Amino acid sequence: MNKLERWKKKFHSLSKAQKIEFVLAMALTIAIIVGVPVYAWFVSSVRMEVLTKVKAPVTLDIKAGHKEDIEYLVLGEVDIEYIEKQSTPKRYVFCVNTGRVGVQYDIQLAHTTNIPFTYTLYKATEESSAEGADVIYLASDETTKYYYKKNGSALSMTTINADSENAAKYGRTLALQSGTVYDKTYDAAANDGVPEIYAVPLYSQVTVTAEYADFDYYILELGLDTNTARKFEKWNMADNNKETDVIYLSASFHSQ
Amino acid sequence: MGKKEEEEKKDRAALLLERKKIMFNLVLFLAASFVVLIGVLTMAWFAKNTVVKGKGPGISAKDGAPFVISFSQDAVDGAYYDYHEAIGSDLGSGTISWKMRESENFNNYGEDAQGIKPGSAGIISFEVTPLVDSATLQFEMELVGYVSETSGNNVTMTEISSDLLKNYLRGHVMFFQNYDSTNEIYSNPILCGGDAKRVFTKTITGRNTPTTINIYWVWPELLSDLVDVTATNEGAGDPFTATNTTHYTNVLNNVCTYPTYYFKLETTDPLLTGVTEQKIGNSYSSYSGAYDDADNDIGTGIEYLLLKMSITTADGD
Numbered sequence: 001m002n003k004l005e006r007w008k009k010k011f012h013s014l015s016k017a018q019k020i021e022f023v024l025a026m027a028l029t030i031a032i033i034v035g036v037p038v039y040a041w042f043v044s045s046v047r048m049e050v051l052t053k054v055k056a057p058v059t060l061d062i063k064a065g066h067k068e069d070i071e072y073l074v075l076g077e078v079d080i081e082y083i084e085k086q087s088t089p090k091r092y093v094f095c096v097n098t099g100r101v102g103v104q105y106d107i108q109l110a111h112t113t114n115i116p117f118t119y120t121l122y123k124a125t126e127e128s129s130a131e132g133a134d135v136i137y138l139a140s141d142e143t144t145k146y147y148y149k150k151n152g153s154a155l156s157m158t159t160i161n162a163d164s165e166n167a168a169k170y171g172r173t174l175a176l177q178s179g180t181v182y183d184k185t186y187d188a189a190a191n192d193g194v195p196e197i198y199a200v201p202l203y204s205q206v207t208v209t210a211e212y213a214d215f216d217y218y219i220l221e222l223g224l225d226t227n228t229a230r231k232f233e234k235w236n237m238a239d240n241n242k243e244t245d246v247i248y249l250s251a252s253f254h255s256q
Numbered sequence: 257m258g259k260k261e262e263e264e265k266k267d268r269a270a271l272l273l274e275r276k277k278i279m280f281n282l283v284l285f286l287a288a289s290f291v292v293l294i295g296v297l298t299m300a301w302f303a304k305n306t307v308v309k310g311k312g313p314g315i316s317a318k319d320g321a322p323f324v325i326s327f328s329q330d331a332v333d334g335a336y337y338d339y340h341e342a343i344g345s346d347l348g349s350g351t352i353s354w355k356m357r358e359s360e361n362f363n364n365y366g367e368d369a370q371g372i373k374p375g376s377a378g379i380i381s382f383e384v385t386p387l388v389d390s391a392t393l394q395f396e397m398e399l400v401g402y403v404s405e406t407s408g409n410n411v412t413m414t415e416i417s418s419d420l421l422k423n424y425l426r427g428h429v430m431f432f433q434n435y436d437s438t439n440e441i442y443s444n445p446i447l448c449g450g451d452a453k454r455v456f457t458k459t460i461t462g463r464n465t466p467t468t469i470n471i472y473w474v475w476p477e478l479l480s481d482l483v484d485v486t487a488t489n490e491g492a493g494d495p496f497t498a499t500n501t502t503h504y505t506n507v508l509n510n511v512c513t514y515p516t517y518y519f520k521l522e523t524t525d526p527l528l529t530g531v532t533e534q535k536i537g538n539s540y541s542s543y544s545g546a547y548d549d550a551d552n553d554i555g556t557g558i559e560y561l562l563l564k565m566s567i568t569t570a571d572g573d
Contacts, residue, residue: 017275024282031289045568046325048382049345050354051336052364052563053371054401057555 060105061097062251065137066126066146067215070094072139075247080115080224089223093124093135093148095215096208096251103210104254107218109157110201111247116172117222119247121157121206122150124217135219150219157204175200201246207254220249322569323393324385326466331355334362335369339560342413343402354382354565362473362563372429372561374551375477379435383466384567392459394570395469398452399425401558413560420520421557424550426452427510427517428475429561435472442472442496443503447510448517457570479518479536479547482507488537508533519546520553 011019064073078090098105109119126148127133133147163176174197210216334356340347347353356365360379363372384393401416416422426448433444433456446454460467476482480492484499497504511518512531521528527535527542536543 017279020279021282024286027286028289031286031293034293045321045566046323047351047564047566048325048354049340049347049351049562049564050334050356050362050364050380051339051343052334052362052561053336053369054555054558054561055371055373055376056559057373057552 058253059097059099060251060253062249063095063097063215065093065095065135065148065217066139067095067097068140073249078115078117078222083222083224089118089120089221091135091222092220093137093217094220094249095217096210097215098210098253101210101212104207105210105251106205106207106254107155108250108252109204109220109247110250112199112201112245113172113174114198114243114245117224117245119204120221120223121155122219122221123152123155123208123211124148124219125151126217148217148219154221155206155208157206159202159204161200161203173202174198175202201248322386322388322391323460323567324387325352325567326383326385327355328357328381328383328468331357332365334364335366336364336560339404339411339413342404342411343415343562345562351564354380354563356380360470362561372475373555374428374475377472377474379470379472380563381468381470382565383468384460385466386460386463389463390459390461392457392570394455394457394568396566396568397431397446397454397471398564399429400452400562400564401425401554402560402562403557404559416558418557420516421553422452423514423516424518424520424554425558425561427514428551428554430474430476430507432472432474433470440496441498442474443498443501445497445503445507445510446471447506448514475551479540479544482511482518483533483536484508485533485537485540488534489540492540511536518550519543520549521546 011022014022063070073092073094075092083089096105096107107121109121111117111119124134126146128147130136130145130147132149134150135148137146137148138144139146159173161176162173164173167173208216332355333353337353340353345351356362358365360381361369362380363370363376363378384391401421402413403416405412405414430442431446431454432442433446435442444456446456448454458469474496476496478493479485480489480494481496484495484504485492486494495504495507497507512533515521515528515531519528527539527546
């Protein structure tokens with residue numbers, strides 16, 4: 001009661017103007033205090049949010065020489081007589097990219113068997129000069145040249161459908177014939193039986209571990225088993241000089 | 257003596273006048289604020305719902321809202337909670353953190369959180385407790401994409417600027433209200449219209465009873481999941497909505513009306529005009545390639561996705 005009396009006294013001791021000022025200030029303060037929660041009352045909504053991550057896609061790419069688009073990998077014509085005379089096989093460079101070192105992937109080579117080529121795959125490195133280069137790659141600008149050299153021995157590929165028993169008969173390994181295996185691809189029924197033996201591709205695969213996060217280079221070597229070709233009477237080089245083979249190169253992640 | 261008295265009188269008079277002016281201004285100001293206060297109170301009174309003044313087992317409710325949002329007891333903040341600060345979100349002061357459960361999340365739960373990719377699917381959920389007998393609520397969702405940059409301990413998150421990517425987000429990450437796990441069929445799609453907002457309305461009944469709302473999210477892996485191309489493409493799978501229902505029709509219409517949400521194609525590409533189920537079926541490999549290309553762009557161009565949900569009382573409550 002004492003304090004109250006003191007405050008009362010102090011209040012009364014103020015001049016009239018000061019009293020009014022004091023009352024006004026108190027009223028304004030109260031007005032603000034009341035006003036703020038009233039405003040919050042208006043907003044009757046709830047907002048919530050959460051973050052998640054987008055998983056980056058895994059890359060697996062095959063490209064031509066010097067990481068150029070695959071369309072520049074041109075196999076073109078192969079002059080067999082040139083191979084024979086020069087004893088130099090035809091070579092092509094391509095590369096595979098996985099984006100990470102140490103990733104395992106399978107390279108698959110599938111080819112038809114019209115021509116008695118031998119197919120070998122080597123790892124390769126890009127070199128700075130033409131000296132000792134196995135492949136000279138002409139870039140898409142048709143001017144710049146890049147040089148590749150074989151690195152190490154041939155990769156040991158496993159052919160999964162070789163008809164090795166009849167290799168001597170045809171002068172080369174053909175694919176195993178099997179109507180049940182190939183009838184979906186070649187529609188054996190429509191073609192009066194099984195597909196032509198040279199049209200069925202031979203599938204060879206090898207599992208490789210990525211050496212570079214960037215691109216691993218490879219050289220595909222097409223050779224000619226000349227002895228066999230010459231001796232094999234059923235395959236006449238003159239008759240077959242416009243013969244064509246189809247070659248497929250593919251890469252896929254290796255599943256354990 | 258007389259002159260001094262006169263001067264003093266004059267001074268006092270001038271001072272009194274000044275003080276009167278000050279008081280007059282103060283009174284005006286107070287009167288104005290009282291008018292505003294009364295106006296506000298009156299408006300609030302009109303807009304106010306008849307509400308029980310009590311809160312359920314909730315995490316957040318603004319005073320006066322007729323509902324409360326909460327999460328299951330075992331729900332926790334998402335694995336990327338720390339990044340909210342970097343995107344400048346107002347978590348904690350206006351927005352609440354949508355908590356995730358071990359079995360129900362946006363692939364953002366715990367240490368092994370994987371993130372989402374084409375083919376990912378799941379559920380996210382939350383609880384709504386009406387404080388009235390029945391509350392009609394509008395749920396509005398939006399996805400925003402971000403890329404991050406780390407330098408030392410500092411992470412900066414920048415919102416994606418590409419309109420193409422923003423469009424793909426509208427179509428490639430989808431939300432549904434229902435999922436039949438036996439038949440693997442989605443229904444009640446929550447689709448984007450002309451903008452990035454996806455809206456659905458629900459009436460929740462049961463005063464002070466929590467109702468769980470499940471949202472089924474999916475990143476469709478194949479275009480054939482959305483559009484029925486089985487007539488023209490042997491081997492294509494069925495869409496993941498039932499084709500004889502409006503659920504399928506709504507998804508199909510979304511694809512046909514907003515093809516830029518689904519396909520990566522040049523703006524002049526004729527495939528972007530007159531899109532129909534038939535056209536997609538006939539040129540399936542082109543459309544599906546464009547769908548996959550968009551998927552790839554999302555994967556390489558967007559790192560984080562922010563899912564925002566805004567729940568408000570619908571009009572006509």
